[in-house]
Amino acid sequence: MNHYLYDGTPEGLVSAIASILDSGDDPEQTVLAVQQNTLFEEGMLLRTDSALAEALFERLRLRAPDAVQTLWYFTMAETTELETSLLRYIALAFEHGDRVNGYLTHASVKAVVATARKAGRELHRMKGLLRFEQLRDGTWLARMEPDCNVIQPLARHFSRRLRAQEWFIYDAGRHSAAHWDGHALSFGTLEQFSRPELSAEEEAVQQLWQTFFKTIAIPERKNPRLQKSNMPAKYWKYLTEKQGE
Amino acid sequence: MGGRGALHSLPLFRLSSYIRCMELQEKITILSGAARYDASCASSGSNREGSAGGTGNTSQGGICHSWADDGRCISLLKILLSNDCRYDCAYCVNRSSNPVPRASFTAREVVDLTMEFYRRNYIEGLFLSSAVNVSPDHTMEAMVRVAEILRNEECFGGYIHLKIIPGSSPELVRRAGLVADRISVNIELPSSESLHRLAPQKKKEAILAPMKLIGAEAGVSLVERRKSRNAPRFAPAGQSTQMIIGASPETDLQILRLSQGLYRKMNLKRVYYSAFVPVNSDNRLPVLAAPPLLREHRLYQADWLLRFYGFSPEEILSDDAPNLDESFDPKTAWALRHPEFFPVEVNRASYATLLRVPGIGVVSAKRIIAARRFAPVTHEGMKKIGVVMKRAKYFITCSGRPFDKLDQQPARLRQSLLIGDGSEPKVPRQLVLPGMG
Numbered sequence A: 001m002n003h004y005l006y007d008g009t010p011e012g013l014v015s016a017i018a019s020i021l022d023s024g025d026d027p028e029q030t031v032l033a034v035q036q037n038t039l040f041e042e043g044m045l046l047r048t049d050s051a052l053a054e055a056l057f058e059r060l061r062l063r064a065p066d067a068v069q070t071l072w073y074f075t076m077a078e079t080t081e082l083e084t085s086l087l088r089y090i091a092l093a094f095e096h097g098d099r100v101n102g103y104l105t106h107a108s109v110k111a112v113v114a115t116a117r118k119a120g121r122e123l124h125r126m127k128g129l130l131r132f133e134q135l136r137d138g139t140w141l142a143r144m145e146p147d148c149n150v151i152q153p154l155a156r157h158f159s160r161r162l163r164a165q166e167w168f169i170y171d172a173g174r175h176s177a178a179h180w181d182g183h184a185l186s187f188g189t190l191e192q193f194s195r196p197e198l199s200a201e202e203e204a205v206q207q208l209w210q211t212f213f214k215t216i217a218i219p220e221r222k223n224p225r226l227q228k229s230n231m232p233a234k235y236w237k238y239l240t241e242k243q244g245e
Numbered sequence B: 001m002g003g004r005g006a007l008h009s010l011p012l013f014r015l016s017s018y019i020r021c022m023e024l025q026e027k028i029t030i031l032s033g034a035a036r037y038d039a040s041c042a043s044s045g046s047n048r049e050g051s052a053g054g055t056g057n058t059s060q061g062g063i064c065h066s067w068a069d070d071g072r073c074i075s076l077l078k079i080l081l082s083n084d085c086r087y088d089c090a091y092c093v094n095r096s097s098n099p100v101p102r103a104s105f106t107a108r109e110v111v112d113l114t115m116e117f118y119r120r121n122y123i124e125g126l127f128l129s130s131a132v133n134v135s136p137d138h139t140m141e142a143m144v145r146v147a148e149i150l151r152n153e154e155c156f157g158g159y160i161h162l163k164i165i166p167g168s169s170p171e172l173v174r175r176a177g178l179v180a181d182r183i184s185v186n187i188e189l190p191s192s193e194s195l196h197r198l199a200p201q202k203k204k205e206a207i208l209a210p211m212k213l214i215g216a217e218a219g220v221s222l223v224e225r226r227k228s229r230n231a232p233r234f235a236p237a238g239q240s241t242q243m244i245i246g247a248s249p250e251t252d253l254q255i256l257r258l259s260q261g262l263y264r265k266m267n268l269k270r271v272y273y274s275a276f277v278p279v280n281s282d283n284r285l286p287v288l289a290a291p292p293l294l295r296e297h298r299l300y301q302a303d304w305l306l307r308f309y310g311f312s313p314e315e316i317l318s319d320d321a322p323n324l325d326e327s328f329d330p331k332t333a334w335a336l337r338h339p340e341f342f343p344v345e346v347n348r349a350s351y352a353t354l355l356r357v358p359g360i361g362v363v364s365a366k367r368i369i370a371a372r373r374f375a376p377v378t379h380e381g382m383k384k385i386g387v388v389m390k391r392a393k394y395f396i397t398c399s400g401r402p403f404d405k406l407d408q409q410p411a412r413l414r415q416s417l418l419i420g421d422g423s424e425p426k427v428p429r430q431l432v433l434p435g436m437g
């Protein structure tokens, strides 16, 4: 086994993978991990080289566009400890092209694809579960705490959908925010956050929605377990219809 | 405008009095309560890009925005324009002879609710239905108006599903198709005799004529749009229908043949089945201990086989056994009747053959085919790629190797399937009452 280390940044990861692939080592016989600086750590530290990372992306985009997509979702999941799987996955993507995502009997492919799928699922879920509230100044704010870092594609989705209103999306766990001003998207961080005052109408509309939510369920078919499995309780905190539960 | 698009007037509160809001609360309670039994909440099948200054687009796969206390997905503001019905269909809670509270929305109210809910991302759009108020055309016109205001005045690009009131004029059906993503005419009951008996004011022709018209218009629009991207779209997410199961004596075979005909000849996207729930006492209706939910569930499974698995109604049922098996899903029941077809070798079988294996669905079949390009799939591999083996294991081999000792004795196999399954997994059943309108 060959052992390599990288600095723990996403860019460092991709550039480390690039240099291993260039080195000619067999990925199936290579292990990659974050440098911990412990005394007995094994392995050679690979320097982060953004040009190298960039070039790898470009080559992969040509060879296996679906794999780039998978890679992108994989990053959103912010998983650590799957670096070795990712290395082997990318090597296989260069070998087989987009068919690689079907190679689920390979443990590394399976791990990477499953992780990417998890992020994809949460992104899709948040497209439905995000709730905007109207603020006193007429702008809109949606708060969330997703497991995966989905704010970028999520904001892009809403920039096409709610383009006639000015809004913010705030990821309270990561203190990151997206802003749509009616024309363009921007991203940033918010170190301090306090929820601004709501518009005069906001509460009344929320009540109408709560009423609809209650009456649309068929009373004889109450099924809280099914509800929870479709819409896990961790998302309820910001759901208008689940306030006070 | 400087990005302050948010400073839309808020027409809902033009008369912003608390009383008005109370009144709306009450209307929502009555009119969504009356709409909740409609099976369909799908918001898929359309990809409308919103206009530059407008609000909303649609997403090809559909999006669920919440899950109600019964566990069903909420995607659309599903609501009746009115529950004040002139008709007296035996099975319906809103029939004119029932003493239930009545309410009607104004067009503006529905438009404002839709927009306010959409801006907060509560919904994908609107699903509007109605009881027959005054006359079919009068009701249909009011419903179409709502959709037209949404599209033309509010520049709304989200999803709209309109129910067609049987007996509405072709002109109104056309207008509906031009603004809605999906339109649907409920077929209500599986035969014209039953329709005549239980919904005497609805005529078979009044249901089939708009269906045919919708199919034809949608076809024309497709051809036109191939010539020019600017040609108008007609109900791009297609049409669906719904029928009540168990209020009348038709067999499952009759029902599946009807569905097959609707898919093939009328080009329907979806047929919904709703288990009959007695809400009225009426001597024309059967007395049931409980709504036939299992039967409804089996019909959905069989319908799935028609649409995605290449089965014909006659493969699923026969004149000697015209009703679906209660203990087995229709695919397993078919497999048990056809031992000569099995075991299927997963490393060689075609896609269509894999789909015939109980427990292997569209996703699993595709994954097997993708994975075996790299190396033969083993039993372990089947699990790794996510195939649920509970039922499949009795019907397959991996490179010639069966899972357990394959038990070819039909009686024993039936037994293992029943025990092995812990009977059926508890399915979230859709309980659906007779549709409105």
Ligand code: SF4
Pocket: B085, B086, B087, B088, B089, B092, B093, B094, B095, B096, B130, B131, B132, B199, B434, B435, B436, B437
């Ligand atoms: S099914 Fe429709 S037309 Fe018949 S009574 Fe009910 S609401 Fe009226």
